[in-house]
Amino acid sequence: MPHTPVQHRYAEDLSYCYGCGKNNDQGLHIKTHWNGEEGVGKFTPRPEHIALPGFVYGGMLASLVDCHGVATAAAASCTEDGLLPRFVTASLHVDFLRPTPLGPELELVARVTERRGRKVVVEVEISALGEVRVRGQVVAAPMPQTMNRD
């Protein structure tokens, strides 16, 4: 697994995301590693990320799909000179296939399945204890200039 997470290559001033920004002290610090074909990662929710007792909160799982999917879109769209484009989430879909146990480390895998103009569609799977629990899809779009406050 490559050492530097995709999210650590985002510009400093765009690295405050609650889900994955390295500069957000109170954030989740979701990390995606790009292996050349897929975005992969691991994440262990904290005890407070509970839904019903024993299971992981759906909004936490949606956050994993979101940040891991967007980072995978960026890594897969990196230019030859190493420029990493910054994407935002246009839409997010999450199917909770079966309950996700709270406690075990979660495994994340994501891959680009489609390009729609400048938009990138990414499928994300979250597994626990060797079984896929969540299947998600992110439609990532290049960051609009109107969202850049520089």
Add this chain to the structure above:
Amino acid sequence: MPHTPVQHRYAEDLSYCYGCGKNNDQGLHIKTHWNGEEGVGKFTPRPEHIALPGFVYGGMLASLVDCHGVATAAAASCTEDGLLPRFVTASLHVDFLRPTPLGPELELVARVTERRGRKVVVEVEISALGEVRVRGQVVAAPMPQTMNRD
């Protein structure tokens, strides 16, 4: 707006949800009020719930769609003797129509649009500064007995 949030009528042992459980000290405490036709609510994200600077994190917005949608499904399915069924999220869809500014209070509105057997489909809208920013859909399913650890 009725005084008691739907989430405060969940059973004590099922009230630890990170998104909306009143017994989760570190949770978000998302609250839904049922007006007889719609689930309505207000929520102000904290400064750390940032995405790109100035805007609300998508995973936070997905969490609002999730907990507000599920609570609306429950309230709309309340039996005549006042028994509130407990639902879980089967799937979640979120369209980020336009960026959601971080700072202003968000307004949540949800309504049941369809029943598929025992499943309930709920549409959720999130507005800020009088404009709809997010449109979401939750498919809520009755809590499986396998998720009850009593």
